[in-house]
Amino acid sequence: MKIDLFITCLNDALFPQTGQATVALLERLGHEVRFNAAQTCCGQMHLNTGYRTDALSLVRKFVDDFRDAEVIVLPSGSCAAMLRELAPDAAHWEGDEALRDEVRALSGRIFELSEFLVKKLGVTDVGAAYPHRVTYHPTCHAMRSLHVGDAPLQLLRNVRGLTLLELPHADECCGFGGTFSVKNPDVSTAMLADKARHILETGAEACTAGDNSCLMHIGGGLHRLRSGARTVHLAEILASTEAKVWA
Amino acid sequence: MSGLHPSRPFPEAAREAVGNPQLRANLRKVTNTIREKRLRAVEELPHWEELRQLGAATKDASLANLSDRLLELEASVVARGGRVHWARDAAEARELVAQIAQAHQVTELIKVKSITSDEIELNAALDAHGIHAIETDLAELIVQLSHDTPSHILVPAIHRNRAEIQALFNRELGDPQHLSDEPAVLAGAARRYLRQKFLTTKMAVSGANFAVAETGTVCVVESEGNGRMCVTLPEVLVSIMGIEKVLQTWEDISVFMEVLPRSSTAERMNPYTSFWSGVTPGDGPQEFHLILLDNGRTDVLADEVGRQTLRCIRCSACLNVCPVYERAGGHAYGSVYPGPIGAILTPQLLNMTDKNANTLPGASSLCGACYDACPVRINIPQVLIYLRGEANDQKGVTLESLAMQGMRYAMSEGWRFEGAVKLARLGQGPLVRNGQITALPGLLGGWTQSRDLSAFPPQSFREWWRTRNAEPGAGSEGGQP
Ligand code: SF4
Numbered sequence: 059m060k061i062d063l064f065i066t067c068l069n070d071a072l073f074p075q076t077g078q079a080t081v082a083l084l085e086r087l088g089h090e091v092r093f094n095a096a097q098t099c100c101g102q103m104h105l106n107t108g109y110r111t112d113a114l115s116l117v118r119k120f121v122d123d124f125r126d127a128e129v130i131v132l133p134s135g136s137c138a139a140m141l142r143e144l145a146p147d148a149a150h151w152e153g154d155e156a157l158r159d160e161v162r163a164l165s166g167r168i169f170e171l172s173e174f175l176v177k178k179l180g181v182t183d184v185g186a187a188y189p190h191r192v193t194y195h196p197t198c199h200a201m202r203s204l205h206v207g208d209a210p211l212q213l214l215r216n217v218r219g220l221t222l223l224e225l226p227h228a229d230e231c232c233g234f235g236g237t238f239s240v241k242n243p244d245v246s247t248a249m250l251a252d253k254a255r256h257i258l259e260t261g262a263e264a265c266t267a268g269d270n271s272c273l274m275h276i277g278g279g280l281h282r283l284r285s286g287a288r289t290v291h292l293a294e295i296l297a298s299t300e301a302k303v304w305a
Numbered sequence: 306m307s308g309l310h311p312s313r314p315f316p317e318a319a320r321e322a323v324g325n326p327q328l329r330a331n332l333r334k335v336t337n338t339i340r341e342k343r344l345r346a347v348e349e350l351p352h353w354e355e356l357r358q359l360g361a362a363t364k365d366a367s368l369a370n371l372s373d374r375l376l377e378l379e380a381s382v383v384a385r386g387g388r389v390h391w392a393r394d395a396a397e398a399r400e401l402v403a404q405i406a407q408a409h410q411v412t413e414l415i416k417v418k419s420i421t422s423d424e425i426e427l428n429a430a431l432d433a434h435g436i437h438a439i440e441t442d443l444a445e446l447i448v449q450l451s452h453d454t455p456s457h458i459l460v461p462a463i464h465r466n467r468a469e470i471q472a473l474f475n476r477e478l479g480d481p482q483h484l485s486d487e488p489a490v491l492a493g494a495a496r497r498y499l500r501q502k503f504l505t506t507k508m509a510v511s512g513a514n515f516a517v518a519e520t521g522t523v524c525v526v527e528s529e530g531n532g533r534m535c536v537t538l539p540e541v542l543v544s545i546m547g548i549e550k551v552l553q554t555w556e557d558i559s560v561f562m563e564v565l566p567r568s569s570t571a572e573r574m575n576p577y578t579s580f581w582s583g584v585t586p587g588d589g590p591q592e593f594h595l596i597l598l599d600n601g602r603t604d605v606l607a608d609e610v611g612r613q614t615l616r617c618i619r620c621s622a623c624l625n626v627c628p629v630y631e632r633a634g635g636h637a638y639g640s641v642y643p644g645p646i647g648a649i650l651t652p653q654l655l656n657m658t659d660k661n662a663n664t665l666p667g668a669s670s671l672c673g674a675c676y677d678a679c680p681v682r683i684n685i686p687q688v689l690i691y692l693r694g695e696a697n698d699q700k701g702v703t704l705e706s707l708a709m710q711g712m713r714y715a716m717s718e719g720w721r722f723e724g725a726v727k728l729a730r731l732g733q734g735p736l737v738r739n740g741q742i743t744a745l746p747g748l749l750g751g752w753t754q755s756r757d758l759s760a761f762p763p764q765s766f767r768e769w770w771r772t773r774n775a776e777p778g779a780g781s782e783g784g785q786p
Pocket of ligand 1: 568616617618619620621622623624646675678679680681682683
């Protein structure tokens with residue numbers, strides 16, 4: 059399949075290894091991967107912070123950049139939810155029905171990585187190996203907007219050498235929420251403290267998820283605590299093999 | 306806090322609450338318990354999703370013709386011997402209640418738990434007229450006796466633990482014997498106190514959970530039976546309802562009798578549901594007044610996105626699942642409507658002009674748990690995001706809006722974004738230690754209060770992609786050979 063990658067601004071700038079792992083994984087599964095270098099951002103941060111006009115100009119750009127894509131795969135649940143759920147609403151609020159229709163027309167072709175693998179390709183064993191104790195945090199958008207369900211867990215269960223540890227209160231938000239973490243730092247920190255405690259309770263070496271924004275938050279907290287546990291994107295685990303470990 | 310108007314911005318009020326370990330422990334315990342119970346109660350019904358849809362559709366249908374419904378309700382209530390009053394705002398509603406009390410020379414009245422009456426700050430207004438309003442809901446009574454304000458829609462004293470209540474009752478209810486902290490003993494003391502009030506007070510004030518236009522019936526749903534005492538024993542009954550509470554037909558109520566108890570108290574059926582239609586000679590209050598309160602609601606109704614907020618049946622499920630409410634508590638919202646529903650309802654009722662209330666749509670990580678829990682499918686995250694935009698419009702140009710505009714500009718072309726990332730990589734230099742940033746300046750300082758940040762790596766994805774494709778095969782680590 060010809061797959062267009064949307065690497066998302068955060069991954070591009072701060073977590074390039076996640077994008078690289080996504081490329082490696084999809085190519086290993088025999089797909090042709092394309093990256094349109096014109097792409098930048100889905101506008102999620104702008105929209106969620108209440109800057110609709112700015113957000114919509116980025117949505118417009120996304121639509122222009124990906125108009126001809128067959129499928130668009132991105133290693134971020136929240137950006138996928140933004141494009142599939144929120145962007146059409148926001149376009150409608152601003153009276154831009156043309157943009158709403160265009161982004162809606164694309165939305166059936168937009169997939170978060172784990173749902174693409176499990177639901178679209180029907181693959182749950184990607185031939186990965188990762189000999190570590192790992193716990194999985196289901197991110198809010200993947201869980202509640204995209205309904206990816208246990209797709210990531212199915213993938214993780216088939217990773218050689220990986221010990222999957224159950225995270226207590228897994229479905230509680232980590233407290234990131236984009237600019238929420240900066241505008242309401244105290245509440246965000248209190249939420250993070252509980253999430254970090256639950257992760258450490260599992261005894262995992264690493265916490266994984268399908269979204270680097272949440273992982274940046276959780277990882278930042280774990281690092282500040284000097285806890286020894288770290289975060290790693292699901293794509294990096296799935297891309298890892300006995301020959302090459304990504305994370 | 307009183308009424309709708311928060312006295313300070315949410316982040317400031319929340320900081321204080323988050324720093325109170327006793328409050329956080331109380332809240333965590335209660336919300337976690339109700340949360341699990343609610344899930345079990347909901348899972349029992351295989352057709353829960355259809356019920357939610359039906360609940361939403363039923364409310365939407367009556368909201369779609371709200372003025373007709375209200376006129377019909379008025380006619381039905383009058384036909385059954387009741388009187389109907391229209392109140393544009395809180396002041397008009399308060400004045401109406403005071404006038405009715407004065408006409409009957411009442412100096413003390415009993416109240417059924419009603420958030421709408423808290424919204425209009427009724428008790429304080431009555432006090433100013435020399436009329437004492439006594440709360441009869443146990444938790445409301447606790448709040449009233451401790452000169453506190455409610456912090457939860459359903460469990461107004463959720464922030465209080467048993468020991469605090471024991472001390473309060475021993476002090477305030479003047480019982481001769483020392484009360485133990487047994488819930489039954491404490492409830493017994495309250496009952497003795499309230500019974501005497503039920504039997505001697507002439508006038509009662511209630512809210513309304515629902516009203517039925519075609520029959521002129523008003524409905525109050527409660528757990529203790531004290532509300533039922535209030536609506537049956539006194540001679541005069543005044544009910545204040547927000548205009549969004551009206552339903553079209555008697556059958557319309559049935560879906561809410563299923564979803565409301567399961568969503569709020571996790572019960573299959575509500576313990577005390579009282580219905581009354583006008584007055585019945587020789588039975589119950591002989592004078593009935595219904596006050597229809599607008600107080601900003603028609604403006605909310607006029608807004609295409611915000612309108613769904615008026616579906617709310619005040620079950621409080623959204624509060625109990627909200628991670629922000631769980632940490633910050635109800636008082637941080639500064640209004641009688643706390644939690645996710647408060648974050649969208651309060652600023653809208655205040656017409657998006659109150660600068661403290663306008664911080665409420667920001668009081669959410671947008672995790673979506675509230676939307677999943679809401680029995681009438683109010684898309685709270687969607688409304689929050691929408692209202693953040695409306696709030697920004699009120700604020701005009703700010704440091705934040707300029708930063709956002711700058712970022713948007715940088716992101717308007719791939720090459721421009723690449724340049725911006727390169728600049729940031731250079732600029733971060735002095736901040737980075739061992740690949741991590743531990744202190745950020747300005748607007749971003751909130752982040753490093755408790756979190757480190759991994760620094761910009763030497764190469765972005767797009768830079769890597771370019772090198773990899775410039776030398777085919779060379780850069781594709783892990784890719785196909
Ligand atoms: S918004 Fe929904 S969940 Fe929250 S109180 Fe209202 S009806 Fe209940």
